[in-house]
Amino acid sequence: MPDVVLPSLGESVTEGIVTRWFKSIGERVERDEPLYEISTDKVDSEMPSPAAGVLTEILVEEGDTVAVGERLAVIGGGAPGAPSGTPSPGPTTAAAAPDPAASVPSTASAPEGPTPPRSPSGERTVTSPVVRRILDDAGLDAARVPGTGPGGTVTRRDAEQAVLTQPVEDVVVPLSNARRRMAEHMSASVATSPQAFVAIEADAAALRRLDELGGTTHDGVAVEPTTVVALAVVRALGDFELLNATLTDEGLVLHQGVNLGVVLGLDDGMVVPVVHAAGGLTLRSLARRVADLKERTETRQLTTDDLMDATITIAGAASDHVLFSVPIVIQPQVAIVSVGAASRQLALEGEAVVSTDRVVIGCSFDHRVVDATYVARFLDRVAGLLSGLDVGTER
Secondary structure: OOEEEOOOOOOOOOEEEEEEEOOOOOOEEOOOOEEEEEEOOOOEEEEEOOOOEEEEEEOOOOOOEEEOOOEEEEEEOOOOOOOOOOOOOOOOOOOOOOOHHHHOOOOOOOOOOOOOOEOOOOOEOOOOHHHHHHHHHOOOOHHHOOOOOHHHOOOHHHHHHHHHHOOOOOOOOOOOHHHHHHHHHHHHHHHHOOEEEEEEEEEOHHHHHHHHOOOEOOOOOEOOHHHHHHHHHHHHHHHOHHHOEEEOOOOEEEOOOOOEEEOEEEOOEEEOOEEOOOOOOOHHHHHHHHHHHHHHHHOOOOOOHHHOOOOEEEEOOOOOOOOOOOOOOOOOEOEEEEEOOOEEEEEEEOOEEEEEEEEEEEEEEEOOOOOHHHHHHHHHHHHHHHHOOOHHHHO
16 A cells, blocks of 8 residues: 655755645545645645545644655555455444444554644644744744634744734824924825926036035035025026916916025924025025025024915935935925936947936926926926036036
C-alpha cells in the first residue's frame, strides 16, 4: 500500500503543519486529487494524493507539525469503507454484537509530537511559522486569537485580521484656531468655484545666478527663489488683468494695482501676508518687503492690515524636493501661482549635452473667470520674464 509522505516543499523548508484533511478514512481518493493542506512559513498549499485508492489510515492529526519525508497516511486499493488488506467479515449470528472499538482506527503508530497550545475555550490554536511570525511581530498571543481553521486552528487570515482589528488607543488632537480657519476657508473656496490647474516648466537660470551671488541683495537681505518668480508674476499681470481680479456678486473687479499675497508656513497652519502695491517694485525692494513680512510672521507681529486685500497669491515649494503643488484659490481671488523647487537637468542642444536649470511654475484658477488657454499664455509670459531677468543688477 502506498504511503503518503510529506514531500520536499522547497529550499530551506524542513517542516510544515497539517491544517486540514480533505478526505476521511474509508473515502476514495484519486491520484493528484487534493488530499490535505500543509502550512509552512513560506505558503499554505493543497497537497495532491500520490496514488488512487482508499484512504485507510491517517497517521497525523490536523494541527500536527510534521517533517519533510514523514509518513502522513496510507492509501489502499479496497472499496470505499473497507480498508485494503483487512479480511471481509464472515456471516454473523443474531447474538453477535458489533464491537464498537473495531470501527475506531488505531492511532498507536501515530508519531508523538508536542502538545499544541489551546485557546481559553480548549480549542487548538496551532499556528504555522508564518502565522506565528505575524502574531509575534504584532505582540499578540495566539491563544487569544479566534481560529477559524480545523479544530480552532489560527490561519494566516485569522492572524492578519487580528492585527488589523487589535484595540488601539486613539489620540484626539484639537485643531488650532489657525488650522481651523484655514480649513474653513479652503472648504468654502472649493465649494464656491470650479477650479483647474495648469503648469509649465521654465528656465531657472536666474535662480542659479541668484544662488551664485549668495542669495541676497546688495545690502544683505535674503532673497527667496519664490520672490524672484513673484517679480516675474507681478510684471506679467500687466498683460493678463483677468487674473489680478476679484469676483463679486456684481461682477469681476479688475484691480489696477497688484497686492501680492505670499503663502508662509507656520507650525500650526499657514498665513498669507500681503505685499501691497507690488507693481513697479524691483527685485531688491520686493525682497525687502517679503523678508519683513516673513520676520513679523515668525515673531507673531503681523497686523490685520498685513493680511487684507490680496488680489493674487503666490506659494513657494514646501521643500527642496517638491516638483510642483496644486494650491486652492483663496476666495474671492481668481488665481494662485505655485512655484516648485528648482532642479538641474541634462538637455540636448544640437549635438551637445548641456546642463540646464529648470523650475515648474503652476497656476490654479477659477474656471468661471478664465480658462486653461488664457492661464497657459500667462505662465509662458512669466517664464519669458524670468529667463530674461538680470538678477545681478536688480538685487
